[in-house]
Amino acid sequence: PNGAGKSTMVNLLSGHLKPSAGQILFHGRDMTGLAPNRVSHLGIGRSFQRTNIFPSFTCLENCWLAAQSRLKNSFRFFRRCEAYAEVRERAEQALELCGLARHRDTLADALSYGEQRQLEIGMVLATEPSFLLFDEPMAGMGKDESARVVELLARLSKQYAMVLVEHDMDAVFSIAHRLTVMVNGEMLASGPLDQVRNDPAVQQAYLGDGEEQF
Numbered sequence: 001p002n003g004a005g006k007s008t009m010v011n012l013l014s015g016h017l018k019p020s021a022g023q024i025l026f027h028g029r030d031m032t033g034l035a036p037n038r039v040s041h042l043g044i045g046r047s048f049q050r051t052n053i054f055p056s057f058t059c060l061e062n063c064w065l066a067a068q069s070r071l072k073n074s075f076r077f078f079r080r081c082e083a084y085a086e087v088r089e090r091a092e093q094a095l096e097l098c099g100l101a102r103h104r105d106t107l108a109d110a111l112s113y114g115e116q117r118q119l120e121i122g123m124v125l126a127t128e129p130s131f132l133l134f135d136e137p138m139a140g141m142g143k144d145e146s147a148r149v150v151e152l153l154a155r156l157s158k159q160y161a162m163v164l165v166e167h168d169m170d171a172v173f174s175i176a177h178r179l180t181v182m183v184n185g186e187m188l189a190s191g192p193l194d195q196v197r198n199d200p201a202v203q204q205a206y207l208g209d210g211e212e213q214f
Contacts, residue, residue: 001206005185006165007049010135013163014046015039026131041070045129049136051116052123055109059100059119062108063091066123090126098122099152114145118152125156132162138171150174173197181205 011017013024015036024032026042034042054062067090095101098118103111108119117137124132134153138146150171153164157175166172172179173193180190181202189199196202 001183003184004182006182007135008185009182010046010133010163010165013039014044014133037069040127040129043128043130044133045124045127045131046133047117047120047124047135047137049139051113051120053108053116053119056107058105058107059095059111059122060088060091060104062119063094063122063126064088066126067091067094067128070127090128094122094126097125097156099148112145114141114148117141117145117149121149121152121156130161132156132160134162134164134166136165136167138166138168146171 008017012019015031015034015038018033022032023030026044029042031039031042054065057065064087067087070090092101092104095104098121100111100115100118100122103115108116111119121134121137137153138149141149146168153162153171154175156162157177164172164175176193178191179193179196181188181196181199183205188205189196189202
């Protein structure tokens with residue numbers, strides 16, 4: 001439910017918030033308190049509830065900038081030409097993965113809202129992550145746009161480890177392999193989908209005393 005701490009968890013994992021206690025480990029490495037750029041360099045990519053793109057840039061240029069951010073020499077004035085080729089290849093691969101290759105030269109501002117969300121996902125992919133964090137990626141979408149993003153995330157779930165925060169339970173059940181329910185900043189239940197959706201404590205937290213289930 002709202003206020004459960006889902007976005008706070010994503011912000012902690014991505015370095016946008018520093019924990020007041022405890023540790024955050026990624027592949028056995030302590031990343032507690034690292035800045036977002038350093039978290040990204042570890043291979044963790046995230047999207048936000050509000051779309052973060054460059055409206056006046058083309059789709060390719062948006063992904064180009066995202067890919068460039070991962071290069072160790074991305075802020076040097078003099079760089080080898082090979083670096084630009086590497087960035088362009090990453091950007092084009094990301095556009096292919098997110099389903100926007102045909103819009104590579106289209107300004108981001110000209111895309112539909114759903115396509116802009118796809119572009120943001122493409123920008124995340126351009127950083128070559130190994131672990132993805134998605135915070136309500138379907139928020140504000142119509143049915144058709146949401147269906148396209150669900151299809152995209154379902155494909156990505158076969159290639160990447162990911163955490164998906166989402167209120168659309170139909171979308172969650174079509175994508176997720178494991179479900180975790182949070183209430184008041186604490187984990188209420190976690191496990192296989194059917195196990196969690198039929199958990200009495202989960203039903204009580206989301207639906208009160210009614211008999212309806214997810």
